[in-house]
Amino acid sequence: MIAFKNEWLLFRRSRLGLVMILLLAALAIASVVAGLVEVDRQRAAIERIHPLQKQDVSAIANWVTKTGTAGDAAYFTFHETWDPPSRLAFAALGMRDVSPYLLRVRALGLESQLYDSENYNPELALPGRFDYAFVLVYLAPLFVIALFHDLISGEREAGRLRMLEATPGAGRRLWVRRIGLRYLLLVASLALPLVAGGIVAGAHLQGIAAMVGLTAAYMAFWVLVAWLIGRLNIGSAASAASMAAAWLLLTLVLPALAHVAITRAVPVNQGVELSLAHRDAVHGAWDIPQEKTMAEFFRYHPEWSDTPPTDGTFHWKWYLAFHHVADRSVAPQAQSYRQGLLERDELTRWVGAVLPAVGVQAAFTRLAGTDIQAQLTYQDRIRAYHTRLRTFYYPYLFNDRPFTEADFAKAPVFAPG
Amino acid sequence: MTYHEPSGLPLLIANLVVDYGAHRVLNGLDLSIRPGEIYALLGGNGAGKSTTLAAIMGFVPPASGEVRVCGVAPGSAPVQARRAIAYLPENVALYEHLTARENIQYFLGISSERRTNAEIEAAFNAAGLQEDAFNRRVAGFSKGMRQKVAIALALLRHVPLVLLDEPTSGLDPRATQDFNRLLGGLRERGSAVLMVTHDLLSAADTADRIGFLDAGRIVQESVAEGPDRYDVRALHRHFARPVAA
Ligand SMILES: Nc1ncnc2c1ncn2[C@@H]1O[C@H](COP(=O)(O)OP(=O)(O)OP(=O)(O)O)[C@@H](O)[C@H]1O
Numbered sequence: 001m002i003a004f005k006n007e008w009l010l011f012r013r014s015r016l017g018l019v020m021i022l023l024l025a026a027l028a029i030a031s032v033v034a035g036l037v038e039v040d041r042q043r044a045a046i047e048r049i050h051p052l053q054k055q056d057v058s059a060i061a062n063w064v065t066k067t068g069t070a071g072d073a074a075y076f077t078f079h080e081t082w083d084p085p086s087r088l089a090f091a092a093l094g095m096r097d098v099s100p101y102l103l104r105v106r107a108l109g110l111e112s113q114l115y116d117s118e119n120y121n122p123e124l125a126l127p128g129r130f131d132y133a134f135v136l137v138y139l140a141p142l143f144v145i146a147l148f149h150d151l152i153s154g155e156r157e158a159g160r161l162r163m164l165e166a167t168p169g170a171g172r173r174l175w176v177r178r179i180g181l182r183y184l185l186l187v188a189s190l191a192l193p194l195v196a197g198g199i200v201a202g203a204h205l206q207g208i209a210a211m212v213g214l215t216a217a218y219m220a221f222w223v224l225v226a227w228l229i230g231r232l233n234i235g236s237a238a239s240a241a242s243m244a245a246a247w248l249l250l251t252l253v254l255p256a257l258a259h260v261a262i263t264r265a266v267p268v269n270q271g272v273e274l275s276l277a278h279r280d281a282v283h284g285a286w287d288i289p290q291e292k293t294m295a296e297f298f299r300y301h302p303e304w305s306d307t308p309p310t311d312g313t314f315h316w317k318w319y320l321a322f323h324h325v326a327d328r329s330v331a332p333q334a335q336s337y338r339q340g341l342l343e344r345d346e347l348t349r350w351v352g353a354v355l356p357a358v359g360v361q362a363a364f365t366r367l368a369g370t371d372i373q374a375q376l377t378y379q380d381r382i383r384a385y386h387t388r389l390r391t392f393y394y395p396y397l398f399n400d401r402p403f404t405e406a407d408f409a410k411a412p413v414f415a416p417g
Numbered sequence: 418m419t420y421h422e423p424s425g426l427p428l429l430i431a432n433l434v435v436d437y438g439a440h441r442v443l444n445g446l447d448l449s450i451r452p453g454e455i456y457a458l459l460g461g462n463g464a465g466k467s468t469t470l471a472a473i474m475g476f477v478p479p480a481s482g483e484v485r486v487c488g489v490a491p492g493s494a495p496v497q498a499r500r501a502i503a504y505l506p507e508n509v510a511l512y513e514h515l516t517a518r519e520n521i522q523y524f525l526g527i528s529s530e531r532r533t534n535a536e537i538e539a540a541f542n543a544a545g546l547q548e549d550a551f552n553r554r555v556a557g558f559s560k561g562m563r564q565k566v567a568i569a570l571a572l573l574r575h576v577p578l579v580l581l582d583e584p585t586s587g588l589d590p591r592a593t594q595d596f597n598r599l600l601g602g603l604r605e606r607g608s609a610v611l612m613v614t615h616d617l618l619s620a621a622d623t624a625d626r627i628g629f630l631d632a633g634r635i636v637q638e639s640v641a642e643g644p645d646r647y648d649v650r651a652l653h654r655h656f657a658r659p660v661a662a
């Protein structure tokens with residue numbers, strides 16, 4: 001205990017170490033605050049959309065009810081869907097700033113709506129992701145380097161190593177104490193802001209504990225790297241350079257190479273391409289004989305097959321039908337897009353088993369519910385909701401029922417997970 | 418075959434050979450020191466004096482021969498041996514951003530030893546460190562002041578064997594006198610002292626025996642006798658022109 005107190009005194013007096021710890025704590029605090037602010041902003045954006053939605057709907061209802069045309073209602077009414085951030089999302093914003101967490105959909109073809117997110121939150125794609133996971137994965141190892149590169153070599157270079165070695169009790173225990181103290185300070189400067197952020201966000205204890213555990217494990221990995229390099233006995237400057245090289249390799253170069261390899265191994269069309277294919281299908285539908293489109297539609301919805309046929313002029317039921325047929329026509333592509341994303345995710349998990357930087361980043365976004373899985377889950381919810389939405393309008397269209405003011409209120413409401 | 422130590426002598430070296438690579442530094446060194454005895458080891462630069470101390474500390478392995486510290490071989494049980502040794506290295510290096518007192522507390526803390534402030538101050542006084550320096554950071558210390566802190570540290574470790582590598586280097590004449598007195602204290606305490614020095618006068622004043630190291634072994638040994646203790650002129654002649662191997 002007294003020896004540990006002495007180590008603390010020694011550490012405290014060497015200004016550089018203390019400054020490093022405080023700097024890391026400041027970065028951790030800044031990242032947690034930035035994460036909380038961003039999550040708050042997302043929540044507020046979601047909150048804001050509810051009243052807007054009501055206004056929109058009542059504006060549309062005002063003139064649609066004059067004619068009672070269900071097709072107008074289906075065409076013009078946007079229905080809100082949203083994916084509220086999890087309570088741990090502040091720690092790892094993940095894909096949330098580039099992929100939508102708010103999407104207003106119409107009963108028209110879904111696929112082109114899904115990938116039109118850029119129209120929706122364009123500003124969100126701009127700022128980099130400065131979150132806790134970023135500070136931990138990329139910046140914290142640099143602090144390990146700063147604190148550990150001269151742990152032993154610094155003593156040798158100062159000529160103190162002999163004095164230390166001559167002192168009984170200065171063996172392994174001394175280094176365990178020194179390493180342990182620095183390690184604890186590093187983990188504390190990261191974990192305390194994280195825990196505080198978790199409490200502010202009202203996150204579950206297990207989730208926070210898992211993130212703290214990941215933090216401790218990741219820091220332990222880097223301390224181990226530093227210790228192994230320190231054992232090479234190559235002097236402080238060479239140690240620092242080697243550790244910086246290890247950092248560059250393990251957090252930047254190898255993950256980037258792995259990323260390239262994965263994108264090569266699993267080619268995935270961009271969502272935009274899917275969106276374009278869908279639009280082509282929709283536009284092409286105008287040139288296809290209506291009976292052909294309707295026959296195709298009835299394959300998916302036989303329950304409407306004995307309703308009166310269309311007469312070659314415009315009818316909303318035909319319009320919605322060809323939108324759905326367009327969705328179906330790109331379904332295999334949508335499926336393979338989704339499959340590709342999952343395969344990449346799976347491969348990334350394998351890479352993460354070897355590269356801690358990748359693994360920890362992935363584990364954080366998983367815990368925070370901001371990973372690709374969470375994104376696809378939201379998409380699934382949108383799809384399910386969209387089906388309910390379409391089938392809500394079909395009876396009005398196929399039975400030629402007028403769409404009244406009261407019917408607007410009957411439209412299905414999205415339920416977030 | 419069981420081998421019994423002839424004694425638990427603080428220091429016993431028999432036929433010690435130490436090589437640095439192909440370079441034989443110690444070549445059949447014999448040296449033993451009794452409790453309360455002060456031994457001054459003299460010799461030219463590069464004679465192997467510091468290496469002798471390093472071998473006693475277990476820093477360098479012997480190629481052959483024996484080293485025993487209170488019956489313990491530092492080569493095979495360095496920690497146990499070092500528990501019995503206080504060592505003042507040739508180049509003293511302390512923690513610059515700690516005060517003199519904190520340095521002492523830090524190093525003693527490593528070996529779980531605790532001394533009261535009064536004991537630490539007594540050691541500083543014995544080593545001749547001025548009082549206003551006790552609580553100052555070592556970063557502003559002169560070489561001699563640092564040396565005094567390290568001497569105080571060695572003094573505070575109550576051990577059977579004290580190894581001092583050029584303890585008076587950097588000390589002014591007054592401080593050297595203080596130091597000589599301090600050696601007397603160690604003798605009274607019963608500690609054996611092995612002191613490497615170039616300070617012939619100091620050695621003649623304090624040592625019970627003086628040995629000359631040359632070509633890896635002790636080539637001449639003088640024992641203090643009578644009121645004059647040593648024939649310093651003879652010592653000097655020898656020191657200036659060591660016997661060739
Ligand atoms: N770490 C080492 N590696 C290789 N050779 C060494 C090493 N340390 C000492 N030597 C060699 O061993 C010999 C004895 O060195 P040592 O330091 O013991 O001399 P010394 O008697 O203490 O000299 P000085 O009076 O200058 O302090 C020298 O020739 C030196 O070059």
Ligand SMILES: [Mg+2]
Nearest residue numbers: 466467468507
């Ligand atoms: Mg020497």
